[in-house]
Amino acid sequence: MTTMTTSSADGVSKPFIRDEMWAFLIMTALLVMVPVSGIYPFFVMQALCFALFACAFNLLIGYSGLLSFGHAMFLGTGGYVTAHAAKVWGVSPEIGIVLGVAAAVALGVITGLIAIRRQGIYFSMITLALSQLLYFVYLQTPFTHGEDGIQGVPQGMMFGIFDLSKPITLYYVVLVIFLLAFLLIYRIINSPFGEVLKSIRENEPRAISLGYKTDQYKLMAFILSGALAGLAGAVKVFVAQNASLTDVHWTMSGEVVLMTLVGGLGTVFGPVIGAFVIIAMQQYLASFGQWVLVIQGVIFVVCVLTFRRGVIGEIAHYFRRSL
Amino acid sequence: MSDEFILQTHGLTKEFAGFVAVRDVNLKVRRGSIHALIGPNGAGKTTCFNLLTKFLTPTKGQILYKGQDITSLQPAAVARLGLVRSFQISAVFPHLTALENVRVALQRQHGNSFDFWRSKSVLDVYNQRAEELLHDVGLSDFAKTPAVEMPYGRKRALEIATTLALDPDMMLLDEPMAGMGHEDIDKISVLIKRISAKYTILMVEHNLSVVAHLSDIITVLTRGQVLAEGNYAELSKDQRVKEAYLGAGHE
Numbered sequence: 294m295t296t297m298t299t300s301s302a303d304g305v306s307k308p309f310i311r312d313e314m315w316a317f318l319i320m321t322a323l324l325v326m327v328p329v330s331g332i333y334p335f336f337v338m339q340a341l342c343f344a345l346f347a348c349a350f351n352l353l354i355g356y357s358g359l360l361s362f363g364h365a366m367f368l369g370t371g372g373y374v375t376a377h378a379a380k381v382w383g384v385s386p387e388i389g390i391v392l393g394v395a396a397a398v399a400l401g402v403i404t405g406l407i408a409i410r411r412q413g414i415y416f417s418m419i420t421l422a423l424s425q426l427l428y429f430v431y432l433q434t435p436f437t438h439g440e441d442g443i444q445g446v447p448q449g450m451m452f453g454i455f456d457l458s459k460p461i462t463l464y465y466v467v468l469v470i471f472l473l474a475f476l477l478i479y480r481i482i483n484s485p486f487g488e489v490l491k492s493i494r495e496n497e498p499r500a501i502s503l504g505y506k507t508d509q510y511k512l513m514a515f516i517l518s519g520a521l522a523g524l525a526g527a528v529k530v531f532v533a534q535n536a537s538l539t540d541v542h543w544t545m546s547g548e549v550v551l552m553t554l555v556g557g558l559g560t561v562f563g564p565v566i567g568a569f570v571i572i573a574m575q576q577y578l579a580s581f582g583q584w585v586l587v588i589q590g591v592i593f594v595v596c597v598l599t600f601r602r603g604v605i606g607e608i609a610h611y612f613r614r615s616l
Numbered sequence: 617m618s619d620e621f622i623l624q625t626h627g628l629t630k631e632f633a634g635f636v637a638v639r640d641v642n643l644k645v646r647r648g649s650i651h652a653l654i655g656p657n658g659a660g661k662t663t664c665f666n667l668l669t670k671f672l673t674p675t676k677g678q679i680l681y682k683g684q685d686i687t688s689l690q691p692a693a694v695a696r697l698g699l700v701r702s703f704q705i706s707a708v709f710p711h712l713t714a715l716e717n718v719r720v721a722l723q724r725q726h727g728n729s730f731d732f733w734r735s736k737s738v739l740d741v742y743n744q745r746a747e748e749l750l751h752d753v754g755l756s757d758f759a760k761t762p763a764v765e766m767p768y769g770r771k772r773a774l775e776i777a778t779t780l781a782l783d784p785d786m787m788l789l790d791e792p793m794a795g796m797g798h799e800d801i802d803k804i805s806v807l808i809k810r811i812s813a814k815y816t817i818l819m820v821e822h823n824l825s826v827v828a829h830l831s832d833i834i835t836v837l838t839r840g841q842v843l844a845e846g847n848y849a850e851l852s853k854d855q856r857v858k859e860a861y862l863g864a865g866h867e
Contacts, residue, residue: 485723485739486732492709492720499707502669503721503782504695505729513730 312614313479316562324468334464335532340572341471342529347552347564348478349521354550355559356482357514358494362417362546363424364522366404367397369431369541371523376443376536377436386451390470390527397523400427401516409512421543428541442537446530457531470528474521479561481517490514551589555596557603562616566604622647622786622816623668623699628677630663630840637663639840641677645786650808650817652827655837656861661820662704664837665790668818669701670694682785698785704794706771710764714755714774717763718746721781746781753777753807769800776807780815787811789819793826805830828852836860 327337346368353359375393378384384392408419431437438444448457457463481487493500493507500507530536539545548571556567571589578585600607609616623645630638638660645651653661666672668679670691679687681699689697709717722742723729731738750759753773758766763774772792779787792808793801805826808817812830821827827834828848836843836851838860844851851857 480735481732483736484732484734485728485736486730488712488716488720488723488736488739489729491712495709495711496707498671498703499709500720501671501691502695502701502703502707503778504692504700504724506690506692510730513732517732 312616313561316616317475317479320562320565321472324472328461328464334460336572336576338464338467338532339529340569341467342525342532343549343552343572344565344568345471345474345528346522346525347549347556347568348475349518349525350549351553351558351560351564352478352481352521353514353518354553356487356494357490357511359511359515360417360550361408361420361515361518362550363404363420363422363543364518364549365541365543365545366424366427367400367519367522368526368529368545368549369536369538370400370427371397371526372530372536372540373431373437373443373526375527376446376530379449379530380443380446381436383447385453386449386457386531389530390524393527393530394520394523397526398516398520400523401519402512405512405515405519409508409515421546424541424546425543428538428543431538431541437536437538440538442535444535446534446536448531448534463531467528467532470524474524475565478521482561486510486513551593553603555592555603557606557609557616560603560605560609560616563603563605570604620647621645622682623818624680625668626678626680628664628667628679629675630660630667630672631675637840638667638674641837641840641842643835643842645816645818646833647816648812649832650812650819650830652831652834653818653820653837654822654824654827654834655843658839659837660840661837662790663840665701665788665820669699669788671701695782698782699788700779700782700784700786701788702775702779702790702792704790706768706775708763708766708771708774708778711762713760713762714750714766714777715743715746715759717774718749718778718781719743721778722746724782749777749781750774752780754803767800769796769803772796772800772804773807776804776811780811784815786816786818789817789821791820791822793821793823801826 328334350361350364353361371393374396375389378392379386379389404420404423407423408416411419432439448463450456451466455462455466457466489500489505489510493510497507526540552567552571553564554567555570556565557563574588575585578588581588596603602610605616621644625641625643628638628641629636641664653664655661663672667674670689674687678685681697686694686697709720712720719739719742722745723739728738747759750756753776755770755773755777758770763771766774792804796804801823808830831848833845833847834851835845836857843860844854844857
């Protein structure tokens with residue numbers, strides 16, 4: 294059997310760090326050129342937020358093996374808190390984002406402590422239950438304005454110099470945040486902590502028998518993933534200028550699973566591609582109305598049946614590369 | 617007392633919903649010995665293992681390791697005390713290379729395993745020690761190979777290298793020879809014999825010639841209870857042991 298990943302001379306797989314670097318540079322270059330390309334920047338910004346959301350989700354499922362079916366709660370919480378802070382308290386965008394992420398971290402600690410005690414499908418069910426619980430809380434509490442959501446959030450001046458109401462400034466701010474978060478996730482995956490996470494994904498009882506308190510590592514991964522999903526929700530507020538129930542609904546939790554699977558679970562770039570594919574479909578197939586959901590369903594089935602590794606996963610496998 | 621016996625159990629019992637898998641087992645493992653646990657299928661050997669490493673919680677009884685009561689500890693804590701187990705199904709991390717498998721074990725003792733903001737290149741300092749360990753078990757050529765692609769016998773050797781990386785005082789090997797060909801059995805036997813100079817080993821094994829060849833002392837379990845204990849020569853004459861293995865009335 295041929296090796297799927299090659300390794301450097303010292304035996305540690307540093308699989309194709311060059312490939313990943315090139316892929317990152319290409320992705321960055323393409324995204325930087327968007328405003329001059331004539332592509333609708335609002336669409337790309339929205340897709341970037343969902344790409345970050347999917348990358349955060351992938352950190353959990355792809356590298357720790359934990360399937361959260363309630364990740365929308367982080368996206369929605371980050372969004373609501375940031376929107377409320379910016380609109381009602383009038384804080385600047387960067388403070389709003391920090392508050393949104395902090396709220397997602399707090400939520401991650403609480404829900405993580407509960408969910409991490411169970412394995413497999415039970416873990417997924419608990420995350421789903423907790424996110425549904427939170428959905429109904431947000432439906433009832435006054436500050437979210439229920440079905441209406443928080444509308445007309447002011448975009449403001451980031452760090453007092455970047456005027457987010459200018460589309461081009463907003464685009465590059467969103468892009469920089471996305472790229473930094475993407476690099477952070479890449480670093481987490483390739484850190485000493487990431488090595489332990491992968492070993493837990495591969496064989497948890499063995500990791501325990503080596504003396505690792507695996508629950509603590511899983512909790513940490515859950516919180517990090519939740520924080521990054523919260524960041525996606527917080528940034529999205531300044532793109533859409535609102536925060537609504539859609540982002541905490543369970544269908545959003547399902548959508549992020551779909552994005553990650555289509556792009557390639559456990560690949561670095563897969564969730565980004567997956568998010569763009571799904572958001573593009575919703576955008577450009579919008580004229581089909583409710584049929585978009587049917588088309589999405591069909592894609593999901595085809596994806597699972599024929600290219601289980603996802604778009605990037607299949608490409609990486611075909612070229613024996615790590616992406 | 618506790619110097620002579622590294623691991624002792626008193627009245628170790630495990631019940632599963634009314635079924636007693638392990639009943640009142642008193643085990644004494646002498647420091648530096650190779651101690652084998654044998655018995656027919658369903659005798660409770662693996663349950664016993666899981667109890668000792670705390671992957672299962674005993675219903676009754678006490679476990680003393682180096683004189684310390686470990687009955688109420690978590691499995692990871694037991695491993696940290698130097699009592700490390702292997703598994704019946706070969707326990708490697710399939711998509712990590714052999715070197716990375718060993719390195720994950722080395723990494724644990726150095727307290728940077730929660731650092732998610734650092735590059736994993738900080739782990740390169742363990743590479744040399746990892747290579748030594750792989751060399752010790754004859755796996756130098758496999759350092760770069762993902763564990764999933766290694767032959768079965770080599771995976772078991774890798775598992776032992778990974779366990780040795782923790783520098784344990786005592787190793788519990790659950791059927792180290794299961795599913796192996798003759799050649800591999802010989803290799804692993806030599807390896808176990810060699811490492812037993814430094815470590816205490818308690819193993820479950822079905823292959824009686826391996827047990828005869830390797831172990832200093834053997835405990836025979838049947839139906840969750842200790843039937844007999846002694847060296848191979850003594851036990852092979854024991855009528856009760858023959859019956860347990862071959863069935864009563866077999867002459």
